[in-house]
Amino acid sequence: MGASHLAFKSLMRELGNEPIVPPKPSLKTLNFGTRFAPEFACLPYKILLGTYVEVLEMGADTIAASGGVGPCRAGHYAQLHRQILTDAGYKFEMIVYEPPSIGYRDFVHKIQMLNSARLPLLKLLGAINRGWAKIKAFDRLEELSHWIRPRETGNGETSKAYRQTLEIIDRAESLEEIKQAEKEAVALLKSVPHDPDFKPLKVGIVGEIYVLLEPSANLEIEETLGEMGVEVHRSMFLSGWTRDNTLFDTLRIMAKGDPLKRAAQPYLAEMIGGHGQDSVGHTVLYAKEGYDGVIQLAPFTCIPEIVAKSVLPAVSRDLNIPVLSLSLDEQTGKEGVRTRLEAFVDLLARRREIKANTRLAHELGGGA
Amino acid sequence: MNGYLGVDVGSVSTNVAVVDDESRVIASLYIRTNGRPIQAVQEGMRTIAGELPPDISIHGAGTTGSARQLTGVIVGADVVKNEITAHAVAALHIMPDVQTVLEIGGQDSKIICLRDGVVTDFAMNTVCAAGTGSFLDHQASRLNIPIEQFGELSLQSKTPVRIAGRCGVFAESDMIHKQQTGHKTEDIIAGLCEALVRNYLNNVAKGKEILPPIVFQGGVAANVGIRAAFEKALKHPVTVPPYYGVMGAIGAALLAREEAARRNGVTSFRGFAVSNIKYEASSFECKGCPNCCEVVEIRMEGEVMARWGDRCGKWANSVQARRGARKGSAGSSGGDAAVADAS
Known part of the structure; x- marks a missing residue:
């Protein structure tokens, strides 16, 4: 997802494995995915399956995948993928990582399975820590690109620079090097000609994690909006999600709950699987933080997001924030999405203009 | 002038x-x-x-x-x-106080909500074309009724039959079943109009607040049967403007x-x-990466005017035809300046 594979690549290498880096999900990936997947499986299912086929064709013998215990069907995707690919005649081993909160021993055991170099514990933790440092660096760079892109004065310069920054981080090895690389990458992004005084519209992006984090699954929505002059804020980054679901999860259950669930409470009190409740909670928070609008990204047939979608109109009405829901499937034509984004941005710009005028009229009236 | x-x-x-x-x-x-x-x-x-x-x-x-x-x-x-x-x-130009626009065209349909002359919400059909003009066209020709008379005929119905409106394929088989059991053509057509409206309201307009005044436009607005079905379902008058089709x-x-x-x-x-100018549109498949984008190229009298369709912008940016000032004033003056020039 996104740039995270680069961090896993270096981690796998340190553990003594030969990582096979899949190509960016493409039409070819999707063709593989749809050939083997059930018709009504969601887009993430198909892209993942297609990616597995691609790496197996490239010679991979082991696939590490994440599991899951929530009500979302993605929790058993890894097992289904394994079955489908085995039936199709591929030979490989699949290691499925379940959240450590349901079994630390299993988690540690599975990490050891990938520890081909038999690194001692301390070194192993060091390697994981470096991988984690890279993921955080990638996330911070991406966030910065979201800020620069709407302000750029040339066309597409930010995206070009952003791609270079990924290579810079990818080359770094030690913690110190990663730190230096991030500095260099930040400087590179900031050197993109931009107008810091430009006040772009601000849009929050919520939805299911895979289509949120993988640009090729959401038709590069962040780039498209950024180049329309809109600053996007994505509600989820891999570093944030992993933290929530591994290390602190157990602690958090004991704590009094998190602000996201509290925000969603009046509209969707139950955890319904996937990121349905998060989508609602983030929309509430974006509205309170004064964002101009929210876009929900949902894989077509994704139940949690369908539930969230039917709740969001009430949030939108109560908190006076426009929400646009986009359903993503196999379509590769950008035009339909583009039309909706343009219209949505039009709507937001008009609203802001009117708000500014009312404020102005109010101030003038008050001064007289 | x-x-x-x-x-x-x-x-x-x-x-x-x-x-x-x-x-x-x-x-x-x-x-x-x-x-x-x-x-x-x-x-x-x-x-x-x-x-x-x-x-x-x-x-x-x-x-x-x-x-x-x-x-x-x-x-x-x-x-x-x-x-x-x-x-x-x-x-807005035709009816300055309009609050809801229903638009049904050949292959898509949309709803636009406006308050105080500003668009506040909208939706377009996403995955299904059952509620659009193409489907009506198809059914009219199947029943051998000119599409222009379709609406008039439906108004003659006293007891519209219930047709499944969820999906164009199901709607068609449902219609055939009703027709084979002896229902009158006008009742089937009226049922179809109601099914189409139901489908529109349950899908495209789901969760949208439909307030009067309501304007109905797009090619399908020519169909008085659909208009009547909307008025029946919404319990408000629906205005079809004189230039509804354009x-x-x-x-x-x-x-x-x-x-x-x-x-x-x-x-x-x-x-x-x-x-009278010779325009040519052609396309080719880019081999730069596995995405295999289909790039469209427009030539005017042999000269390349524009290219698009590539995800990375390699071809589109190589022409840079009139990208114009996309950004710039959107922050201070709002308006449409925040929207990218699509070319």
Whole structure:
């Protein structure tokens, strides 16, 4: 997802494995995915399956995948993928990582399975820590690109620079090097000609994690909006999600709950699987933080997001924030999405203009 | 006399309209796209040129519809806008206090909610075309009834039958079953109109607050049966404006008029002679990466005017045809400056 594979690549290498880096999900990936997947499986299912086929064709013998215990069907995707690919005649081993909160021993055991170099514990933790440092660096760079892109004065310069920054981080090895690389990458992004005084519209992006984090699954929505002059804020980054679901999860259950669930409470009190409740909670928070609008990204047939979608109109009405829901499937034509984004941005710009005028009229009236 | 041209090229129809300085519609035209947008635009331009008063000069041009980008290059548009904004602008012009716009075209349908003259919410059909004009067209020809009489006939029904409206395929088999068990044609047609409206309200308009005044536009608004079914379901009068079929083009023309004021009358419009220029659209598959993007290339008299379709921008940026000032003033003045020029 996104740039995270680069961090896993270096981690796998340190553990003594030969990582096979899949190509960016493409039409070819999707063709593989749809050939083997059930018709009504969601887009993430198909892209993942297609990616597995691609790496197996490239010679991979082991696939590490994440599991899951929530009500979302993605929790058993890894097992289904394994079955489908085995039936199709591929030979490989699949290691499925379940959240450590349901079994630390299993988690540690599975990490050891990938520890081909038999690194001692301390070194192993060091390697994981470096991988984690890279993921955080990638996330911070991406966030910065979201800020620069709407302000750029040339066309597409930010995206070009952003791609270079990924290579810079990818080359770094030690913690110190990663730190230096991030500095260099930040400087590179900031050197993109931009107008810091430009006040772009601000849009929050919520939805299911895979289509949120993988640009090729959401038709590069962040780039498209950024180049329309809109600053996007994505509600989820891999570093944030992993933290929530591994290390602190157990602690958090004991704590009094998190602000996201509290925000969603009046509209969707139950955890319904996937990121349905998060989508609602983030929309509430974006509205309170004064964002101009929210876009929900949902894989077509994704139940949690369908539930969230039917709740969001009430949030939108109560908190006076426009929400646009986009359903993503196999379509590769950008035009339909583009039309909706343009219209949505039009709507937001008009609203802001009117708000500014009312404020102005109010101030003038008050001064007289 | 000053005129402003709007062109709306959709999947099924191509519409052209010209408005004057007072936003009055001087001429309008509705023809079939027939899958050939370039020829349709050229034919439309040729025809409308003949209908305009001789003293008119065009001071601005706007395009909309799914082929707005292509059309923008051909006519030399000053403004290229999405069809939601264009339809809203046109509806507001006809009825300044409109709060809901129902629009059903050949292959898509949308709902636009407005409050105090501003678009506050909208939706377009996403995955299903059951509630659109193409489906009605198909059913009319299957029943051997001219589409123009479809609506009138449905009004004669006293007991509309229930037709599944969820999906075009199911609707068709349901209709066939009802017809084979002996229901009258007008009852089936009336049932179909109600099914289509139900489908629209349950899918496209789901969760939207539908308040009067309501305007119904797009090609399907010609169908009095659908209009009646809407009024029955919504319990409010539904207004079909006189130029219901060309509202997108009128919206584009009105936007072109606004844009002309900003540009002090400097227009990129190429003139009606475009109907005699040789335009060629071709496409090729880029081999740069596994995405295999289908890149479209537009040539005017052999010269490359524009390219698009590539995800990375390698080809599109190599032409850099009129990207214009996309950003810049959006923050301070708001308005449409925040929207990318689609070309």
